[in-house]
Amino acid sequence: MRSIWNGSISFGLVTIPVKTYSATDRTSSVSFVRIHEKDGAQIQYRKICELDGEEVPNEEVGKGYQAPGDDAIVPITDEDLSRLPMPTAKTLSILSFVDPDQIDPLQMDKAYYLGPNGAAATKPYALLREALEDHRKVALGKVAMRGRESLAMLRAHNGAIVMHTLLWPDQLRPVTGVAPDEVELRENELTLAETLMDSLGELDPAELHDDYREAVEELVAAKLEGEPVAPAASGTSGAQVIDLTAALEKSVRAARGGREAGTEAEPASVTPIRGRKAAKKGEAEQGAAKKSGAAGKKATAKKTAPATAKKTAAAPKAAGGRAKGTSTAKKTAAAGTSKKTASKTTAKTSTAKKSTTKKSTAKKTPARKTSKRSSA
Numbered sequence: 001m002r003s004i005w006n007g008s009i010s011f012g013l014v015t016i017p018v019k020t021y022s023a024t025d026r027t028s029s030v031s032f033v034r035i036h037e038k039d040g041a042q043i044q045y046r047k048i049c050e051l052d053g054e055e056v057p058n059e060e061v062g063k064g065y066q067a068p069g070d071d072a073i074v075p076i077t078d079e080d081l082s083r084l085p086m087p088t089a090k091t092l093s094i095l096s097f098v099d100p101d102q103i104d105p106l107q108m109d110k111a112y113y114l115g116p117n118g119a120a121a122t123k124p125y126a127l128l129r130e131a132l133e134d135h136r137k138v139a140l141g142k143v144a145m146r147g148r149e150s151l152a153m154l155r156a157h158n159g160a161i162v163m164h165t166l167l168w169p170d171q172l173r174p175v176t177g178v179a180p181d182e183v184e185l186r187e188n189e190l191t192l193a194e195t196l197m198d199s200l201g202e203l204d205p206a207e208l209h210d211d212y213r214e215a216v217e218e219l220v221a222a223k224l225e226g227e228p229v230a231p232a233a234s235g236t237s238g239a240q241v242i243d244l245t246a247a248l249e250k251s252v253r254a255a256r257g258g259r260e261a262g263t264e265a266e267p268a269s270v271t272p273i274r275g276r277k278a279a280k281k282g283e284a285e286q287g288a289a290k291k292s293g294a295a296g297k298k299a300t301a302k303k304t305a306p307a308t309a310k311k312t313a314a315a316p317k318a319a320g321g322r323a324k325g326t327s328t329a330k331k332t333a334a335a336g337t338s339k340k341t342a343s344k345t346t347a348k349t350s351t352a353k354k355s356t357t358k359k360s361t362a363k364k365t366p367a368r369k370t371s372k373r374s375s376a
Contacts (some may be wrong), residue, residue, distance in 0.1 A: 001021045001022075001274075002021070003020060003021055004020055004021065004022055005019075005020035005088075005145055005146075006019055006020070006117060007020070007090045007091055007092060007143070008020075008090065008091050008092070008117075009092045009094065009110065009114070009128065009154070010091050010092065010093045010140075010141075011094055011124070011128055013126075014124050014127075015091075016116070016121050016125050016128060017118055017120070017121045018092075018114045018116060018121065018125070019113060019115050019116075019117045019118035020112045020113070020114060020145075020163070021112060021113040021114075022110075022112060022113075022114065023111040023112050023113050023162060024110070024111055028210070028213070029213065029268070030210075030211070030212060030213050030216050042334075043115075047061060056333045062074060062075060062076075062077065063075070063077070063078075063114075076329050081147065086140075086144050086149065087246060087277065088143050088144040088149055089144045090144075092142070092143040092152055092154075092163070093141050093142055093143075094139045094140070094141040094154070095140050095142070096139075096140050096155060097132075097135070097137040097140070098137065098138060098140055099135075099136075099137065099138075100137075100138050100155070103140075103153055103166070104193075106167070106168075106172055107151070107166040107167045107169075107172065108164055108166065109164070109165040109166060109167055110164070110165050111152070111162060111164050112161070112162070112163045112165075113160055113161075113163075114154070114160070114161045114162070114163050125161070127159070128154075128161065129159070129161050130156075132154065132155060132161070133158040136157045138153050138154060139153065139155075140152070140153055143163075143165070144166070148322065150165040150166065150167075150168075150175050151165070151166035151167070151168060151183045152164065152165055153166055168173070171280075188250065189244055189245055189286075191192050191200045192245065192248035192249060192252060193248060195252050196251050196252050196255060198257050198363075199252055199255035199256050201255075208312040211223050227331065229337075238325070251270070262265075266289070287373060288335040305339045306314040
């Protein structure tokens with residue numbers, strides 16, 4: 001890695017010579033060149049003087065300062081800048097140590113790795129790194145790089161010291177007119193949002209990649225090989241008014257299901273409020289239809305019941321009266337059986353009574369019988 005700036009860190013009376021390396025690589029991002037659509041040739045940008053209309057070579061290009069709202073341009077040379085009092089031109093002066101949460105992320109500009117410059121700088125470099133890490137603080141200071149002075153923040157990261165250049169506070173635009181007015185939120189909506197945050201789990205940085213760059217590379221490869229380019233899936237354009245609670249609940253279910261199954265969760269979708277009303281209306285119509293259908297079924301059942309009964313009664317007649325005759329015969333037989341049983345019982349009772357009467361008569365009239373026998 002090539003050093004882009006050499007200087008030192010001023011830590012009280014301790015000076016730490018350092019080399020600066022760029023911590024980010026923007027060359028991997030997608031970039032396009034401008035071409036002439038007619039013939040495909042690349043368009044070149046040339047430096048043209050506005051007065052004479054001629055191209056200006058790089059060695060004749062200088063600096064100038066134009067005040068805001070003023071058309072006048074004041075030429076500024078490197079010699080003019082070198083005479084300006086800038087103690088931070090080669091030294092990063094640490095002003096204070098603060099908690100990391102006191103730095104607004106909006107101020108973050110560019111990131112650089114700082115490494116010790118020479119063997120003598122190794123020990124003080126390690127001392128500052130360990131102090132920042134153990135104390136859980138970041139250092140704030142000022143540094144001049146590439147012709148301008150910036151705020152800088154130093155922090156320990158993976159065994160090295162990282163410098164972030166910061167924007168000045170007056171370079172941050174106010175948020176006026178951006179944030180919405182007071183919005184009333186229900187407790188269950190906030191609870192669902194927090195539950196969704198917990199359900200999504202942790203993020204693996206190794207899984208992050210630039211999908212757009214890969215798509216562009218595939219597109220270029222297809223064009224070079226003369227293959228047809230597959231059309232991209234069209235997404236829904238325009239913002240939708242959503243049922244927030246329904247969307248949160250579905251998102252929580254999808255996140256939990258994906259985490260438990262170890263597979264990718266189904267992306268949550270939102271339900272338009274209009275569609276939901278229409279769905280409710282449709283459900284009401286379906287309910288009314290079901291009720292009317294049920295009433296119709298009942299009426300049909302009532303109408304059908306007599307007809308069915310008639311058909312059932314008429315069926316034995318059509319069959320030659322077997323069913324009716326059979327039931328009548330059964331009833332007649334049962335009646336006859338009961339009458340026979342009753343007559344038998346009556347006969348037995350009368351016979352018993354007669355025998356009893358005869359016995360009693362015999363007891364009462366023994367003399368008559370004797371007399372008759374003797375006279376015979």
